[in-house]
Amino acid sequence: MSLPTVAFAMQPERTRYVLTPELLKRLAGLARILDERPITEFDERAKRLLGEAEILVKGRGAPGEAEILVTGWGAPFFDEAALARAPHLRLIVHAAGTIKGLVGRSVFEAGIKVSHAAEANAVPVAEFTLAAVIFAGKRVFQFRDIYAADRGRGRIQTLQGEAIGNHRRIVGIVGASRIGRRVIELLRLFDYQLLLYDPLISEAEAEALGAEKVDLAALMARSDIVSLHAPLLPETRHMIDARQLALMKEGATLINTARGALVNEAALIAKLQTGSINAVIDVTHPEIPEGNSSLYDLPNVFLTPHIAGAIGLERRRLGEMAVDEVARFLEGKQLLFEVLKQDLARIA
Template sequence: MTPPAIAFAMQPDRTRHVFTPELVARLGRLAHILDERPMAEFDGRSEQLLAGTEILVTGWGAPSIDASVLHRAPRLRLIVHAAGTIKGLVDESVFDAGIKVTHAAEANSVPVAEFTLAAIIFAGKQVFRFRDIYAADRSRKRSQILQGEAIGNYRRTVGIVGASRIGRRVIALLRPFDYQVLLYDPLIGDAEAGVLKVEKADLDTLMARSDIVSLHAPLLPETRHMIDRRQLALMKDGATLINTARGALVDEAALIEKLQSGAIDAVIDVTHPEIPAENSPLYDLPNVFLTPHIAGAIGLERARLGEMAIEEIARFVEGRPLLFEVRKQDLGRMA
């Protein structure tokens, strides 16, 4: 059997480490690589590559794929996205043409869940507050006083908003600890909540009872600004909001106002817009730990994405079902 022809479409500077030399060699044993250099744009060089491509491997920064691209890729049978969501990368014409699509969102969920677990533990332990107090007084007098407050992670309540793949991973990572876990997800019934070993709660109850709230919902029209001024007002004094999902889930103006009051803390990896304005208070507020969208796969963690992509390609080549296939009906509820 003739091995299928593969091409790459992604931004090389954003996808370093996704396909290591070892992974490229493994891929070469499964299929014929037309060109190891990825297409950053579907330009002149891409015409010949697209004409012969049967499997297109995409990644961060890949140009979008629509009917006009499909017209130039008549042999295309599979798109493998070696990254997270494919929303915005492919349109419905891809599915209408019968082309299979799969992605590595499951692999990308691993570091996000790990980051979230670390954030939860640090938030419960008030690590950042201890750091600032210690640096300010250069002794342990004030930090010793803080140790006597009602802080720490024993029997704290963590609220998970969204039983997404990442939300579920976080729930699983929390099981060995002494947390009470609340879950808000209108799609989860009592039986499934029992399997997940969480307590179902409506959003108001979760926001009011939780010491730490972690967001893991997809950004959809109905979830935009789901955490608004009213929800933030329900949070306990001293509680922490963690967002590693999508910035627009939160009304940022209301959040900044709440943070400026000093009533809550926040660990924020995603914002809306993606990069806050230079004068945003989020950069300077002492009760905010702001990171530049690093919870997902970065550096060496990206190799998981390439590994999962190759595993899916192997299944396709061998005629086995894809494990992480995306279907047309999935687009409307994807992150």
């Protein structure tokens, strides 16, 4: 009995470490890899891999007819035209987070199973957020700047005596997403009081997670640190605006590792320029701020270039989860991270 066939679609320069030699070897034991070189666009080679013509597999003629497509960052969008080129496709496993920019509804309507590694990508984001919360509570960046400016500890001794640190701090989590829940799970190990805003969960569900359910205004007003973990949907765009920012405590910190457009950036910059709050920002809208953006220069902003998610060696988790899903599919088991058509309206 011949092995099922698998092809890849991703940008190699963006997906190093996702499919390591060890993972490729394991995958080759499950399916026949048509070509280790991934598809980056739906060109003639892609057509051959997906089933429109004969291709060469290790020097021998063989039908392409990919049944499984493992995708990653930089994969081309799989629309109806691409679907027509892949008549034998049964499964798409995305070795990355969100699949919104990868597949359309036609894929689900064709009966193709879809899975993704968003759960694996959530791990480093939650770890990054935990570090950001701890550093924010201890005002690590302010200590760093003062120490470097003074080359001494005079002002630092004074700052150490202020009401800072992480003991019994109030942390507000916006969004009980997979990442939001992981962050709550990590923070429960510390002496934090946790607030949660998510209109889709009940008070009992929030309590079971270890948090108090509150509305957004209460969360913004009560929290020492606010961390955003909501998906970007029409109803969540600019959910953090001037009104919400005005509610924040003096010296509070806003952390955004979710999506830049959740925040009205102009309102945020205006608030930050007053010096009354701090921010740890990993995502912006646009994805790269304009060169003259104040976010690069404000002393109360710690700006990073969208690195909270899987980078470097952390990407192996994505490949491991993708290969695990391929194995489950071929064994006739339920996919653990399947995405359904109705999920498209609410996932990040």
